[in-house]
Amino acid sequence: MLVLTIILYIGAMTMSIGYAFYRDRKLEMAARAALVLAGIVHTGIIFMLYRHADIFPAFSLKYAVFMFAWALAVGAILVSTIFKGTAPIIGFSTPLILVLIAVSFMLKGTARGLSPIFNTDIFPVHVVLSITSYGLFALSFISSIMYVFQETSLKHRRVVGITRWLPSLFILDDLGYKTLTIGLPLLTLGIITGALWANRAFGSYWNWDPKETWSLIIWLAYVFILHGRISLGWRGRKFAWGSIVCFMLVVFAFIGVNFIFKGYHNF
Amino acid sequence: MKLIVVGLNHKTAPVELREKIGFTENELPSVLKETVSLAEITESIVLSTCNRIEFYVVCEDEGKAVDSITAIMGRTGGIQKGSLSPYLYVHTDRDAVTHAFRVASSLDSMVIGEAQILGQAKDAYRIASYSSTTGPILNRLMHRAFSVAKKVRTFTPIGLYTVSVSSVAVELAKKIFGRLTGKAVLLMGAGEMAEDAAKYLKDAGASRLTVLSRTFGRASELAERLKGSAVEFDELYDQLMDVDIVVCSTSADHYLITNDRIAKIIRARQHRPLFFIDISVPRNIEPSISALEGVFLFDIDDLNGVTSQNMKEREKAANEAERFIDEEVSRFVNWLGELSLVPTIVSLREKFEAIRQQELKEAISKLAGPTKKDIEVLDGMSKGIINKILHGPITEIKSVHTRGEVLKDITLLKRIFKI
Numbered sequence: 104m105l106v107l108t109i110i111l112y113i114g115a116m117t118m119s120i121g122y123a124f125y126r127d128r129k130l131e132m133a134a135r136a137a138l139v140l141a142g143i144v145h146t147g148i149i150f151m152l153y154r155h156a157d158i159f160p161a162f163s164l165k166y167a168v169f170m171f172a173w174a175l176a177v178g179a180i181l182v183s184t185i186f187k188g189t190a191p192i193i194g195f196s197t198p199l200i201l202v203l204i205a206v207s208f209m210l211k212g213t214a215r216g217l218s219p220i221f222n223t224d225i226f227p228v229h230v231v232l233s234i235t236s237y238g239l240f241a242l243s244f245i246s247s248i249m250y251v252f253q254e255t256s257l258k259h260r261r262v263v264g265i266t267r268w269l270p271s272l273f274i275l276d277d278l279g280y281k282t283l284t285i286g287l288p289l290l291t292l293g294i295i296t297g298a299l300w301a302n303r304a305f306g307s308y309w310n311w312d313p314k315e316t317w318s319l320i321i322w323l324a325y326v327f328i329l330h331g332r333i334s335l336g337w338r339g340r341k342f343a344w345g346s347i348v349c350f351m352l353v354v355f356a357f358i359g360v361n362f363i364f365k366g367y368h369n370f
Numbered sequence: 371m372k373l374i375v376v377g378l379n380h381k382t383a384p385v386e387l388r389e390k391i392g393f394t395e396n397e398l399p400s401v402l403k404e405t406v407s408l409a410e411i412t413e414s415i416v417l418s419t420c421n422r423i424e425f426y427v428v429c430e431d432e433g434k435a436v437d438s439i440t441a442i443m444g445r446t447g448g449i450q451k452g453s454l455s456p457y458l459y460v461h462t463d464r465d466a467v468t469h470a471f472r473v474a475s476s477l478d479s480m481v482i483g484e485a486q487i488l489g490q491a492k493d494a495y496r497i498a499s500y501s502s503t504t505g506p507i508l509n510r511l512m513h514r515a516f517s518v519a520k521k522v523r524t525f526t527p528i529g530l531y532t533v534s535v536s537s538v539a540v541e542l543a544k545k546i547f548g549r550l551t552g553k554a555v556l557l558m559g560a561g562e563m564a565e566d567a568a569k570y571l572k573d574a575g576a577s578r579l580t581v582l583s584r585t586f587g588r589a590s591e592l593a594e595r596l597k598g599s600a601v602e603f604d605e606l607y608d609q610l611m612d613v614d615i616v617v618c619s620t621s622a623d624h625y626l627i628t629n630d631r632i633a634k635i636i637r638a639r640q641h642r643p644l645f646f647i648d649i650s651v652p653r654n655i656e657p658s659i660s661a662l663e664g665v666f667l668f669d670i671d672d673l674n675g676v677t678s679q680n681m682k683e684r685e686k687a688a689n690e691a692e693r694f695i696d697e698e699v700s701r702f703v704n705w706l707g708e709l710s711l712v713p714t715i716v717s718l719r720e721k722f723e724a725i726r727q728q729e730l731k732e733a734i735s736k737l738a739g740p741t742k743k744d745i746e747v748l749d750g751m752s753k754g755i756i757n758k759i760l761h762g763p764i765t766e767i768k769s770v771h772t773r774g775e776v777l778k779d780i781t782l783l784k785r786i787f788k789i
Contacts, residue, residue: 257545258660260672266545272643273548336640339664 104148109204111141112176112197119194123268131190135183138193142176149173164361165210167234171357172203174238182242182278188270189278195245206358225300233293233318237353239286240325243279244350247343250275254340276339279346280332287325294318313363317356324349371710372432373507375461375469376439377417377424380480383457385420385671389652390447393418394621395497401442402503410434413505415498415512417473419490420651420670421480426470428507436460467511467702471695474515475522480674481535482684483528486563488519507706518698525694528687535563535673536570539647542676543571543615546645546666554578556613557598558606559620560588563649567617568596580609584620610635610644618648618655625656632659639664647673707780714780715764717789722760726752 118134152166179196183189253269269275297315298308309315328345331337337345378388393401398416405414405427413428423443429435444454461469472478476487495512498504504512522528540550547553553576557564560583568579579598583589586602593600601609606626610616620626627646636644641664648655648669660667668676730752734740740748767779783789 253545257542257666260660260668261675269545271544271548272546277548336642338641339643341641341663 104144104151105204105208108141108144108148109201111137111144112201112204115141115193116197116201119191119197123191123194123265134193135180135190138176138183138197139180142173142180145173145176163210164358165207167230168203168207168210168358170230170234171237171241172200172207174234175203175241176200178238178242178282179245186270186274186278189274191249191269192242192245195249196242199241199245223300223303225296225303229293229296229300232289232296236286236289236293237357239282239289240346240350240353243282243286243346246275246279246282247346247350250279250343251340251347254343272339276342279343280338283325283329283346287322287329290318290322290325294322313360314356317352317360321349321352321356324352371412371428371430371507372435373426373428373463373466373511373706374432374435375424375426375466376436376458377422378443378457378459379422379424379478380674382459385651385653385669387447387449387457388420388423390449391423391443392420392651393423393446395493397446398494398497399501401446402498402501404442405439406503408435408438410438413508414503415494415508417491417494419487420649421487421674422473422478424473426466426508426511428505432460432462463706464699464703467706468695468699470511470515471518471698471702472692474512474519475691475695476519476528477522477688477691477695481677482681482688484534485523486534486566488516489562491519492516507709510705511702514698514702518695521698522691522694526687526690528684528691534566534570535649535670535677536567538673538676539567539617539668540570540574542647542666542668543576543645544574546643547614549575550615551575552577553615554580554613555598555615555617556609557581557592557596558616558618558626558654559583559650560585560592561619561621561649564617564619565592565596567619567647567649568598571615571617572596576615578613580613582606582609607631607635611639614643615645616647618646618650620650620654622650622654623652625654627655627659629656629658629662632656632665633662636662636664649673710780711767714783714789715767718764718783718787719760721787721789722756726756 115134115137118130118137122130122134149170175196179192179200183192249269250272252265253272253275256266256269257272294315297318301310301315302308328337328342328349331345332342378391380388393416398418401416402414405411405416405425410431411427411429415426417424417426425439425443427435427439440454440458443458444450447454469478474488474491476483476485479487491512495504498508543550543553550571553571555568555571555576555578557568557580560581572579579593579596581589581593581596581598581600582603582605583592583600584603586600590600592598610627610632616627618627632644643664643666646655646659646665646667648667651670653669655667655669657667657669659665730748733748734745737744763783767783
């Protein structure tokens with residue numbers, strides 16, 4: 104099943120990017136269909152993991168990254184369906200999805216023998232909120248990359264295939280911004296529920312665990328660029344780069360921190 | 371007598387050169403009069419647009435005419451004669467007619483099939499005929515060219531493709547702003563192309579339209595037609611705070627919109643995007659502003675570059691149009707031939723008659739006391755010889771003209787008989 108998902112994601116990516124070169128609308132429709140199918144299979148895998156493990160399947164970094172890829176896929180499906188002309192986001196998000204799946208595949212995961220501290224009601228809520236916010240940050244990152252591409256092509260005063268393929272700067276900028284305005288509150292709630300859970304598990308809300316520190320850094324970084332946008336007019340290119348840099352921090356906090364620091368977060 | 375075209379266009383010369391040489395409407399009459407004051411040129415029309423500067427002239431000596439026209443162009447642009455010639459093309463007779471028809475039919479335009487060139491050609495003709503520099507040949511050439519252009523537009527799908535500088539501008543605006551609904555447009559200059567662009571933008575949803583022109587009268591006239599408002603030129607920088615799209619078609623000789631001012635404005639606008647379309651030649655917006663954040667600038671060459679990609683479709687239609695033009699060119703060249711055929715035959719006969727008279731006189735003087743009858747016989751015989759000699763060539767030439775080769779034959783005839 105995993106192989107099938109990967110094949111479908113690769114198919115969606117190839118067809119979506121192919122559309123930039125061969126302007127045949129069928130390619131774009133097929134890319135969307137492949138992405139939706141991949142999303143369904145991906146969801147199926149997560150359900151199976153859930154039933155197999157009997158607890159929420161995000162108890163190790165391996166599965167958390169897999170969930171992250173899933174959240175991004177769902178986000179890409181929703182965006183490309185809701186916003187007209189944003190189908191190219193399929194071509195840009197699938198590579199990241201595939202990378203995340205590959206990372207997840209390479210990580211060692213503990214499937215069983217979990218510490219009972221994870222088995223609380225609030226823990227899945229914390230995980231879902233955090234991963235959804237990461238998915239939204241990833242979408243913002245992807246729209247920002249597309250923004251940078253589109254802006255560069257327009258600044259070069261030339262209209263190439265990619266210019267026609269990519270949506271307008273307005274939509275990309277708006278998407279990069281709106282995903283953050285939803286993502287940031289979710290991250291806030293994720294941190295709060297995490298603190299509540301920590302209190303129940305360890306008897307204290309905040310322990311300056313590296314993951315906690317880094318999520319605070321991410322939170323501050325996103326607050327910083329959103330504030331800059333709202334009150335100082337950092338829109339367009341500046342905002343796009345801000346979102347790209349912030350997402351680098353997310354990736355580091357999510358995956359990198361685990362290899363450098365030791366903390367009680369398994370992921 | 372020869373029909374020639376001397377000029378340069380977007381294919382042969384860069385915008386920097388074209389903007390130097392281009393003539394304004396006010397300069398044209400004096401340029402036209404200067405050309406016909408030259409001994410070698412009898413008729414003249416000058417077509418000067420941002421994409422081409424062309425002299426259509428009827429002349430006696432092609433080499434001399436080309437030299438004088440090159441000198442006039444070089445003088446206007448402040449360019450040495452020698453350095454201009456690589457950018458120039460010269461078409462003669464049949465090729466000149468073909469060129470004129472193709473230009474009017476918009477087959478030689480950068481955006482094949484764009485409609486503006488026909489209007490520009492009509493303007494050029496109007497100015498020339500007011501300046502009395504046209505004659506029978508150019509009058510007919512232009513009338514035929516306009517009717518061919520109309521035929522091409524009606525009978526080929528060339529006009530069905532909406533690709534034009536204006537529609538490309540709209541396409542680009544959409545890539546920046548998404549939908550154009552509610553966007554504000556500022557027109558600088560009240561030219562035809564600006565009006566066209568404004569109409570396209572309005573059709574795409576742009577709502578507020580402001581016209582700004584040095585002459586307030588023209589601005590308000592255009593504003594009324596477009597259901598917008600007109601403002602004085604001093605308000606330019608205030609306007610730039612509020613608008614989203616600026617179409618500049620002014621004809622100043624310096625930058626009206628400079629980097630320094632826009633840098634300040636875009637900061638005050640909190641980097642809300644501002645899209646400039648500079649269709650002026652010479653350019654009236656400082657090119658470096660496109661490096662500013664939130665500022666997008668396309669000049670006429672950029673827009674033309676974009677449309678050249680869309681041209682493939684039009685090129686198919688253009689091939690069809692070429693066939694129309696071929697037919698019309700043959701017809702015109704025949705007429706041109708006929709026009710020069712009659713005077714050629716007349717002068718050929720005159721030359722032979724002069725020879726006959728002289729030889730007849732000499733022969734009579736050699737005879738001792740010729741009778742009236744003798745003279746009549748000699749006269750009749752010499753006439754007979756000449757008529758019989760000329761009969762062949764003249765009939766041949768008259769029949770040849772149906773094959774459209776007459777101009778070549780006339781040239782040959784003139785050369786071998788030195789007439």
